[in-house]
Amino acid sequence: MIKIHVIRWSDCLSHRIFREIQKGWPDKWGKTIHFFWGLGHTNKAEIAECEAKGEEYWIIDTGYITTNITRYPKPDIVNIDKTHFRFCKGGMHNDMTDVSTDDTRFKKLVKDDIWYATKLADYEQKEVPKDGHILITPSSNGVCSYMHGCSQDDWIKWVVSQCKRNTNRKLMFRNKPRPGNKWHNTRIEDALKGAAGLVTNMSMTAIDAIINNVPALVHEKHACKEIAETDFKNLDSLNTVSKEQLTTWMHKAANCQFTLDEIQRGEAYEYLR
DSSP states (O other): OEEEEOOSOTTOTHHHHHHHHHHHSOSOOSSOEEEEETTTTTHHHHHHHHHHHTOEEEEEEEOSSSOOOBOSSSOBOSOTTTOOEEEEETSSSOOGGGOOOOOHHHHHHHHTTOTTTGGGGGOOOOOOOTTOEEEEOOOOHHHHHHHHSSOHHHHHHHHHHHHHHHOOSOEEEOOOOOTTSTTTTOOHHHHHTTEEEEEOSSOTHHHHHHHTTOOEEOOTTSTTGGGSBOOGGGGGGOOOOOHHHHHHHHHHHHTTEEOHHHHHTTHHHHHHO
16 A cells, blocks of 8 residues: 655645656555655654554655756746656665666756756866865754754754864855855855865765765765765765766666656656566
8 A cells, every 4th residue: 555645735745746656656565655755744753653663665855866846935846857856765865776777767867958967978087175175064954853863953063073073174064045044045066166075964965066076975874875975084085986986876866766757657666666
């Protein structure tokens, strides 16, 4: 049985996404499979219930390489044909270890002119600047609570202490852009200029950094762990990734994300089953 956990907010994208899942995900499993849109509303508590019962669950969120959704003043899918959503079994991100490296879906991203997929062709690995700063970009308060059992503020304090223990580089900070804060309507590329590394827990900013030749340090469950560092002891000796490494990762990432049309046609199910 498929169980969808719709967030009780009329503008929430879960309504549109789950409608397509119900069309394209065969309900013939002989067991209960749960689908969640992010961590909003009561999702964290209900995910904990799934884990306690040993029931399978998937967390769906925005894709790794995609045209982005509009978040404010209300969420909207601006380009349905180019917006992808990631399907993560039992967690927030995909474990890319055993994901196929078939490049069929990635080539479609390039053909559709999806940002970062098209940028790969011109990627050239560069050295880390000797006097570069470390950019800290935390995940949301909800993600920090889910992943670490602490607030975003507490995670920031902890990560700053870890950074200071392992590097003398200047530390800079960029929170998630939200209406009313100073990062709203700013570009992360500007904060990455001259950076020697980016530190995050689960934020997609790691992808922004890596494609812009800034090495990343991430949580061990981050989708980028294969092309990033996870140990603070190596913070002062981070290296950018090769084009071959980045290409392989992008091929894998493309096989974990799907458009609404691909979901309702059953293509997501066929890839993920």
